[in-house]
Amino acid sequence: MPISNELIDQLLQDCHSPQELLGESGLLKELTKRLAERVLQAEMEIHLGYAKHDPAGGFVE
Secondary structure (H helix, E strand, O other): OOOOHHHHHHHHOOOOOHHHHHOOOOHHHHHHHHHHHHHHHHHHHHHHOOOOOOHHHOOOO
8 A cells, every 4th residue: 555645745744853853752653553553453353353342342241
């Protein structure tokens, strides 16, 4: 999936220093974290066979 230059420009518009881009709470770390979370959530859904909060995964008492 190609990422447009416009999207990159939008993401970088508030980064005015290397720290804001690469620092402990910078854009790169936040993007990496969110991407990893989505990948892990998708992997869990595939493993379980249903999405988070899906009634198909509910317990019957």
